[in-house]
Amino acid sequence: MILSIANYNEPVLRKKGEPISAFDENLNALFHDMVETMHHADGIGLAAQQVRRALQFCVVDLRDSPSPFQAVLDGRENLPPELYMPLALANPKVTVLPGEHTVFEEGCLSFPDIRGDVERPGHIRVDYQDLEGSSHILETDGILARCILHEVDHLNGVLFIDRMERKTVKSLETKLKILKRQTRDAMKAS
Numbered sequence: 192m193i194l195s196i197a198n199y200n201e202p203v204l205r206k207k208g209e210p211i212s213a214f215d216e217n218l219n220a221l222f223h224d225m226v227e228t229m230h231h232a233d234g235i236g237l238a239a240q241q242v243r244r245a246l247q248f249c250v251v252d253l254r255d256s257p258s259p260f261q262a263v264l265d266g267r268e269n270l271p272p273e274l275y276m277p278l279a280l281a282n283p284k285v286t287v288l289p290g291e292h293t294v295f296e297e298g299c300l301s302f303p304d305i306r307g308d309v310e311r312p313g314h315i316r317v318d319y320q321d322l323e324g325s326s327h328i329l330e331t332d333g334i335l336a337r338c339i340l341h342e343v344d345h346l347n348g349v350l351f352i353d354r355m356e357r358k359t360v361k362s363l364e365t366k367l368k369i370l371k372r373q374t375r376d377a378m379k380a381s
Contacts, residue, residue, distance in 0.1 A: 192227065193224070194225070194228045195243075196241050196242065196301060198374045198377070199302050199370050200375060201374055204348070204350060205348045205350075207245070207346070208244075208247040209245060209246055210247050211246060211320065214322060218281070219322055221244070221248070222248075222250060222279045222322055224242070225237050225239070225249075229300070236249060236250065237249060237250050238346055240345050240346065247346050248281050249346060250277055251277065251280065251339060251342060252277035253272060260331055261333065262331045263331070266328075279321055280342070281321065281324075283319040285340065288314040288315055288316055288330065289314065290332065291313050295309065295311070305370065307355045307363055309341075309355055310354070310356075311340050311341075313333070315331060315332075316329070352367070
């Protein structure tokens, strides 16, 4: 089922998610709905807050990404992305690994038509649980690292505009004000 996506200025986007404790059919259903919603919106990642659920849960799917990345999942290198994506990350904990930071233009499904440069670490490890509650360790770089960092930020109430340089946010000010107003009006109407 395609879910509606929360837009900038909805309070849920600033809420830190509650840990996932029940690895059951409800979580499985949420996973499938989030993946369908993400694909429908042409996204590569989606956090629970973006579908109005303040949980430590997000999904990522880069099977069709033209951008390169390396991934080591539970010690196994060079696995085809089709074997582990779409990823369900419950209770993810990110550790930044040594390496260069990169600047890349990011977008966000909660900020339609708004994009801006964000600096992020280039190499990370994420410890997480899957839909059954089993623990995994993923070391990655490139677009996958960036996408996971973006989604994990959402799980902690941090938005990509919070990571942008002040001058970048300033250049987006008009678009942000319009989106803020549209969101406020939509919330009043519902």
